[in-house]
Amino acid sequence: KAGVTQTPRYLIKTRGQQVTLSCSPISGHRSVSWYQQTPGQGLQFLFEYFSETQRNKGNFPGRFSGRQFSNSRSEMNVSTLELGDSALYLCASSLAVRGSGEKLFFGSGTQLSVL
Amino acid sequence: EDKVVQSPLSLVVHEGDTVTLNCSYEVTNFRSLLWYKQEKKAPTFLFMLTSSGIEKKSGRLSSILDKKELSSILNITATQTGDSAIYLCAVGGATNKLIFGTGTLLAVQP
Numbered sequence: 001k002a003g004v005t006q007t008p009r010y011l012i013k014t015r016g017q018q019v020t021l022s023c024s025p026i027s028g029h030r031s032v033s034w035y036q037q038t039p040g041q042g043l044q045f046l047f048e049y050f051s052e053t054q055r056n057k058g059n060f061p062g063r064f065s066g067r068q069f070s071n072s073r074s075e076m077n078v079s080t081l082e083l084g085d086s087a088l089y090l091c092a093s094s095l096a097v098r099g100s101g102e103k104l105f106f107g108s109g110t111q112l113s114v115l
Numbered sequence: 116e117d118k119v120v121q122s123p124l125s126l127v128v129h130e131g132d133t134v135t136l137n138c139s140y141e142v143t144n145f146r147s148l149l150w151y152k153q154e155k156k157a158p159t160f161l162f163m164l165t166s167s168g169i170e171k172k173s174g175r176l177s178s179i180l181d182k183k184e185l186s187s188i189l190n191i192t193a194t195q196t197g198d199s200a201i202y203l204c205a206v207g208g209a210t211n212k213l214i215f216g217t218g219t220l221l222a223v224q225p
Contacts, residue, residue: 042215045213048212090156090158103149106158106159107157
């Protein structure tokens with residue numbers, strides 16, 4: 001069974017641009033979560049989608065948005081990029097919405113550098 | 116505000132040593148505590164501990180949950196260079212989202 005797939009693996013953008021990251025969950029998994037990882041801050045929760053609906057949201061500005069498609073694939077968009085958005089963005093999938101004890105399976109992430 | 120704190124932030128040991136990593140939490144309506152290993156990019160699942168399962172063991176790794184002290188430890192015995200990684204602790208609670216600690220960076224020297 002294929003794991004969680006994230007594209008692209010690396011991305012370099014300049015301030016003010018926007019970016020879209022993609023995540024394909026494990027087949028059969030309906031929940032997709034996004035995390036931002038920076039040195040010293042650890043993994044910060046961005047949002048979670050289940051059956052195309054956002055079920056949970058972290059404390060990030062409105063420049064960060066996401067969506068989920070009917071095939072459970074998810075995209076994350078960041079508009080008006082800032083230098084502080086440079087980070088590893090991790091996507092994780094699970095069978096059900098968190099709270100039922102489901103463990104997350106992570107992709108290899110997209111390393112975003114904002115110049 | 117829910118919080119997960121890991122200690123130490125980093126440590127260096129030699130092959131064969133035993134290490135203990137700590138995780139403490141303040142989470143409303145605790146549901147589960149999970150340990151992950153992150154070697155390069157993708158964190159990989161190690162253990163999940165809940166009220167009904169407070170101790171887990173797999174090979175040289177083991178973990179215990181102390182619900183009274185609101186903490187957990189991850190033990191690694193007879194460490195190997197392949198154990199070098201960031202070890203992440205995450206806790207699930209009432210908010211239905213996993214709260215991660217900043218991780219412990221473990222370096223095992225030959």
